[in-house]
Amino acid sequence: MQKPLTGDQTMVKQINKSIVFTIIESKGPISRAQISKNSGLNKATVSTMAAELIEEQLVYEIGASQSTGGRKPVMLYFNSRAGYSIGVDLGVNYILGVLTDLSGNKIEEEYIPIKEREFNQVVECLTSVIKTLLSKAPESVYGVVGIGIGVPGVVDKEENILFAPNLEWNHVNLKALIEKEFGITTRIENEANSGAHGEQLYGSGKHMSNLIYVSIGIGIGTGIIIENKLYTGFSGISGEMGHITIEANGRKCSCGNRGCWELYASELALLNAARSSIKDSSELTLDYLANEAFKGNPVVLQLLNTIGENIGIGLTNIINTFNPEAIIIGNRIAQFKNWLVNPIDHVLSERLQSFHKAKTEIRFSELGRFSCALGAASFAISAFLTGKKVTE
Numbered sequence: 001m002q003k004p005l006t007g008d009q010t011m012v013k014q015i016n017k018s019i020v021f022t023i024i025e026s027k028g029p030i031s032r033a034q035i036s037k038n039s040g041l042n043k044a045t046v047s048t049m050a051a052e053l054i055e056e057q058l059v060y061e062i063g064a065s066q067s068t069g070g071r072k073p074v075m076l077y078f079n080s081r082a083g084y085s086i087g088v089d090l091g092v093n094y095i096l097g098v099l100t101d102l103s104g105n106k107i108e109e110e111y112i113p114i115k116e117r118e119f120n121q122v123v124e125c126l127t128s129v130i131k132t133l134l135s136k137a138p139e140s141v142y143g144v145v146g147i148g149i150g151v152p153g154v155v156d157k158e159e160n161i162l163f164a165p166n167l168e169w170n171h172v173n174l175k176a177l178i179e180k181e182f183g184i185t186t187r188i189e190n191e192a193n194s195g196a197h198g199e200q201l202y203g204s205g206k207h208m209s210n211l212i213y214v215s216i217g218i219g220i221g222t223g224i225i226i227e228n229k230l231y232t233g234f235s236g237i238s239g240e241m242g243h244i245t246i247e248a249n250g251r252k253c254s255c256g257n258r259g260c261w262e263l264y265a266s267e268l269a270l271l272n273a274a275r276s277s278i279k280d281s282s283e284l285t286l287d288y289l290a291n292e293a294f295k296g297n298p299v300v301l302q303l304l305n306t307i308g309e310n311i312g313i314g315l316t317n318i319i320n321t322f323n324p325e326a327i328i329i330g331n332r333i334a335q336f337k338n339w340l341v342n343p344i345d346h347v348l349s350e351r352l353q354s355f356h357k358a359k360t361e362i363r364f365s366e367l368g369r370f371s372c373a374l375g376a377a378s379f380a381i382s383a384f385l386t387g388k389k390v391t392e
Contacts, residue, residue, distance in 0.1 A: 016041055020049040024059050025385075029075035050076055057082050057141045058385075080105065083142030083384065086133050086184075087377025088149045089191065089369070090126060092117070092166045092218040097129040098373045099137055102145070102381055104202055106370065108136045117167050123174070127181055134182070146380025147178060147186040150194030150372040152219055157236035159188040165254040166219045166268075187379045191215060191372050192239055193230055195365075196223025198375025199328050203366035210325045212318055213365075214241070215372070216311070216333035220262035224322065242266070246313050265310035267333050273303050286332055293339055301339060308340040312347025319352060319360050330365035331372075337364045 019039050024030060027038070036046045053059035054076075062075050080103035089096040093115070099108040110129045114122060130147060137144050151174070153164025161172040178186045189197075196213035199205040205213070205225070213223040220242030224231040232238050242262035243255050250259025263269060267286065274284055277299050292300040315327055333340075341362075348357050365371050 016045055017049045017052065020046055021053055021058065021385075024050075024053070024076050025078040028059075028077045029062055031073035031075055033073055035076070078103070079141075081138070081140055083140050083145040084137045085145055085377040085380045085384070086130060086147045087194075087373040087375065087380065088126065088129065088147070089194070089372035089376065090122070090149055090151045091191075092152055095122075095125055095129050096369060096373050097133050098370060098377055099133045099144075100374065100377045100381070102385065104374060104378050104381065106374065107138075108133055109370075109373075117169075119167075119169060119172060122167070123177060127178070130178070130182065142384070144184055145384035147182065147184050148194065148376030148378070148380040149174065149178070149186065149188050150191035150376040151188060152191045152217065152221060154237045154240065155188055155190045155193075157232070161188065162237065163255075168254075185380070185383065187376070187383065189376060189379060190221060190223070190232075190239060191217075192221030192223040193232065194223070194373075194375035194379065195330050195371035196225055196328075196375065197230060197378060198367055198371045198373075199330065199365060200225055200228075201378055202374055203371060204328045204363045205326065208325050210322075211328060212322055212324045212326075213328045213330055213371070214311075214315070214318070215331040216266055216329060217331040218266060218268045220266050220314070222318065226322075241314065241318060244314065244317055246310075246317075261310075261314040265307060265314055267331070269310070270303060270307050270333070273306070274300070277303060286335065290335055293336065304336055304339040305343045307333075307336075308343030309347050311340065312344040313351070315344065315362070316348060316351045319348070319356050323356070324360055326361040326363050328363045328365055330367070332369060334364045334368065 020035055023035050023038055032046050032050055036043045058079055059076050060079050062077050080101040083102055085100050087098050094113050097110045098106050100106055110132045112125060112129060114125050134144060151161055151164060152166055154162040156162055159175045161169060161174055163170055175186050175188045192213060192215040195215050199213050205211045209228045211225050215221045222239045222241040224239055243257055243260045245259045246261050247259030251263050252258055253260040253263055271284060274289060289300055293304060367374060
């Protein structure tokens with residue numbers, strides 16, 4: 001009779017399984033022999049762990065690869081279509097959702113503008129987006145394994161939304177509502193944190209261990225990654241750099257402060273300035289401003305130059321504080337990259353020590369408007385795979 005596994009044996013098995021799965025996920029297709037070589041685990045252990053992963057349909061075998069002699073090895077490959085994830089960027093004036101596979105590849109997307117900020121109405125729109133994406137999910141072994149939602153506000157470590165000033169929300173438990181509605185594990189995270197995670201995994205921050213993602217939409221948020229870890233602070237609410245003061249006696253902000261950076265450097269700041277400067281502003285949108293910039297409209301170009309300078313002021317504070325490898329500018333303001341690069345660089349050159357400026361690269365998002373949604377989806381994927389790695 002086989003003896004039951006002890007606690008220590010169970011933990012060792014879980015660790016070994018996690019090692020094997022991580023190697024297949026990141027380096028597949030790969031042979032059992034190569035996994036053994038890479039991990040230091042013996043071939044029997046690798047074969048046992050691989051067999052369990054194949055049985056769980058997280059891994060499958062594919063045709064043999066080239067051999068240096070003898071029988072060709074069978075290759076193991078991560079089954080990224082074993083399940084799917086939903087990621088949502090809950091903006092102030094839009095909701096963008098994506099359906100991804102377990103490798104983070106975007107399968108479907110759903111976008112709707114929102115005009116109301118009342119909580120129940122926004123939740124109704126949010127659930128509509130999620131339902132649409134659920135209906136588009138292909139058949140799979142595990143179905144939709146999780147939902148991640150990035151929100152423009154302060155989120156604590158228990159995933160409660162403490163304050164979302166631009167949505168006018170206070171102390172909201174969105175997680176419980178979504179989980180009750182869909183019966184699917186849900187992760188609530190700050191929008192900029194989700195964007196930072198997305199950019200590091202899939203975008204401009206790949207292969208970087210220290211970066212700051214600056215999400216510039218209606219407001220400004222920052223996601224901070226230090227030594228490959230998302231930094232959220234003691235109680236989970238770090239990164240509210242949009243509310244650093246750049247004008248001591250400046251305008252009143254919805255957060256209660258005065259002179260906040262986002263009042264001078266955000267999408268909303270640009271739109272407000274445009275309404276004051278452009279005669280016919282009835283249909284004023286970011287797309288309109290982008291088209292006018294392409295046409296060389298001098299008024300719009302001056303507005304973008306001013307916004308770029310104001311962005312640069314905030315970036316100066318970030319660089320002096322964190323000394324990151326790179327700052328990635330994302331969200332909808334990133335579409336104006338061509339007109340923002342020079343004024344940002346001009347301000348940094350004026351205000352930073354040369355060694356600070358030389359060591360920090362300013363990048364724009366590679367993921368465009370999908371940074372947050374893909375990052376949020378990846379949080380849900382990570383939670384699912386972490387659980388599966390330790391499944392007996």
